[in-house]
Every structure is written in structure tokens, then in C-alpha cells.
């Protein structure tokens with residue numbers, strides 16, 4: 001009896017994982033609504049997805065000061081390693097956490113504190129929402145969420161909220177590719 005229930009529970013987990021991380025060609029993950037609305041993935045991406053890389057913004061004056069960890073689905077990593085491209089349905093999540101320092105037995109160290117902001121990109125090379133929803137441009141959906149209300153998408157539009165800063169990496173599909181060694185191994 002216990003064995004049966006356990007099996008059932010595993011089945012449910014497997015189904016919800018597929019919904020959150022699907023990268024089937026042409027499909028978009030369940031975080032994308034019918035009109036291109038974007039939600040923050042609600043799976044445990046720190047545990048279940050691949051960690052692509054970490055940035056640390058040290059500038060005291062920068063609003064982006066903090067530790068930036070970037071995650072994506074394992075299927076995206078597999079596809080990128082074999083094709084050098086992000087397949088449709090790829091989700092990139094950048095989690096910004098506060099930057100803390102301490103003197104430990106290793107020396108003066110920095111580590112990630114509280115969550116602050118998540119930036120999300122969703123790949124759609126077909127551009128199905130471009131021109132209809134201002135969060136979609138350049139083959140991606142673009143969105144932003146803050147820790148005080150993670151269900152609320154707060155970016156105004158790709159053009160107003162994201163484009164200026166990502167233009168320097170237009171040639172690498174608008175992604176700061178140098179920070180993601182996981183994709184190259």
C-alpha cells in the first residue's frame with residue numbers, strides 16, 4: 001500500500017516538473033500565458049534546474065549591487081551544448097540576492113543574503129507575441145519580479161526596461177554568454 005502511494009506521488013511530481021521545464025520545439029513553458037503574460041517559474045529552480053553561472057556586482061552605488069545567479073532547465077543546457085543555441089521554451093532566471101560580507105576562517109568573504117529581484121527571459125524564436133505584447137522582442141520574452149510580491153510582473157516593456165543594457169550582447173542572442181561556463185562544457 002505504501003509502495004503504491006509513493007509511486008503515485010512520484011508520478012505527480014514528474015508531471016509538474018515537465019510542465020515547468022518543457023523545452024519541446026514550438027512549445028512555450030507554462031509560465032507563459034495565452035497573450036504572452038510571463039510569470040516567475042514556481043518550481044524550485046535552485047534545486048531542479050542547472051546553475052549557469054554567478055555574477056557579483058561590487059559597486060556600492062549600483063542598484064544591481066548583489067550576487068546574481070543564473071539558472072535554466074537541464075534540457076536547455078543539453079540543447080545548447082549540442083547546437084550552440086537556446087531552444088524555444090528555454091527559460092533563463094537571474095536571481096539577485098543582497099551582497100553580504102564576513103570575516104571567516106578562510107579570509108574576508110562575500111556571500112549571498114536575502115532575495116531581492118528575479119529577471120526572466122523566455123526563448124521564442126517564432127516571435128509569436130512580438131508586436132502584440134511589449135514584453136516580447138528579439139526572440140525572447142522579458143520580465144521582472146520583486147521579492148515583496150513575486151507574483152506581480154513589474155517590467156514596463158522590453159524597450160523601456162531591458163533593451164538599453166542588453167544591446168551590447170545583441171550578437172550573442174542578447175545574453176551575457178561569457179558568464180555561463182556550464183553551457184560550454
Ligand code: HEC
Pocket residue numbers: 055057064068070092093094119120121141142143144155158161162163165166174175176177179
Ligand atoms: C542596468 C542594466 C540592465 C538592465 C536594465 C537589465 N539587464 Fe539583464 N543583465 C544585465 C547584465 C550586465 C547581465 C549579466 C551580468 C550581471 O548580471 O551583472 C544581465 C543578465 C540578465 C539575465 C541572465 C541571462 C543573460 O542575459 O545573461 C537575464 C535573464 C536578464 N538579464 C534579464 C533582463 C530583463 C528581463 C530585463 C528587463 C526587465 C533586464 N535584464 C534589464 C544588465 C541589465
